[in-house]
Amino acid sequence: MKTIKLILAIMAAMVLAVSCGSKAKKQKILVLYYSQTNNTKLVAEEIANKVGADIEEIKVVNPYDGDFQATIERCLQEREQGVLPEIKPLKSKIAKYDVIFLGYPVWFGTVAPPVATFLKDVDLSGKTIVPFCTFGSGGLESSTKDIEKAQLNAKIIPGYGVRAARLEAMPAEVDQFLKENGFIPGEYIQLGEFTDLEEVTPKEEYIFIKATDNYPMLHAKAKLVGKRWIPNGTEYLFIAEDQPREFKDNMPPAGEMKIYVTVIGDTKPEFTRVVR
Template sequence: MKLLTIIFALTTICCSSQDSATESKDIVADRSERVLIVYLSRTNNTKAIAEIIHEKVGGDLVALELVNPYPEDYKTIVAQVAKENETGFLPPLKTKIDNMETYEVVFVGFPTWGMQLPPPVKSFLNQYNLSGKTVIPFNTNGGYGVGSAFSTVKKLCPDSEVVEGFSTKGGVERDGILFVMEGEKEKEARLEIEQ
């Protein structure tokens, strides 16, 4: 299922029992207040996708930040993340969400790191109770796909409705190709989201 289909279903469900256009607008506005879009983005590609989703559904847009940010050097971060994945270390988050219980739908965006879910996203999913919520993962990657990331989201959200995720090719940092979500690539990403 494509992302826009999911988005349309969410807004249709909340509006289907309403009689007037005004009431429908109020319900959609109320629904968007119950949507959280949280994302991790190192090169701003995942951030760009999060912003496109935000344009479509509204809600709150929140970047995941760490208490101790990752180093800037690519090889150093790759080594650190590999060690975190190996040991199961969950880096503490600087980002705090005080009203998680008010959200019904949580979009979770991230890049693929080492063909896995990045440790900060694992921290988020371990720190917050998403039981009973609809969780929609979205991903950018260097062309190798999501690896085990979407299945890890499902594993970490056993009492949530985790719907099929959305994935698109972003940059390839190890090759020096960083932010790519502009121009034609941004148009392609928008079309992928809308299909």
């Protein structure tokens, strides 16, 4: 029964769609991004090159230095004080653009503070915002919600996010994303729905563990799983429960989360994002 469902899902997924990319011709597009350690910068450049858009980096007056711990501490301090970092004035005239691709690293589950400053200072009413981000484990969905709250009169479309550990997969994924959303012309593969959720089998549990075991921030147990076909492999959607941590038992478990895992050919399973 499970096999039949998977075959049906595969068939449903094998749709080759074509986008004509008309948006790219009509609309003025700006790629605007903040990046501390250049991951998001790579995505921003890939998007700008493919779309043929203008690009600008958001710069902080008093930059966060490259040290992870120092950045965490400064952010926590700024949060406690309720302040956001001052950013340098942009060279781009936002008013002349219809679409803003807005890029950022996910910090504490949301847009990095320099992007929060930008969103607070600007009015993007009537414009389309396309969020894109890089992260350790996830945060596209939660950060998109915060962008929606900050810009109530803008149209925000579902964006693109990639783990810092999977940047080599980014150019192909960006290409697919831009075609799917009509920003560039060309054929793309429309993936089907996931199969209904079922309890994980021992084999699926093994895949889950293999995909997540080298990521220290994840300590979850897979409960349910759905699957769908992707080119050369399978994508799994695991519903997992955060487990109490041995060393930080004062930290409450984060509860239920969705963890997406891909298995392509004979390569090691890898998780692509966590949605909390």
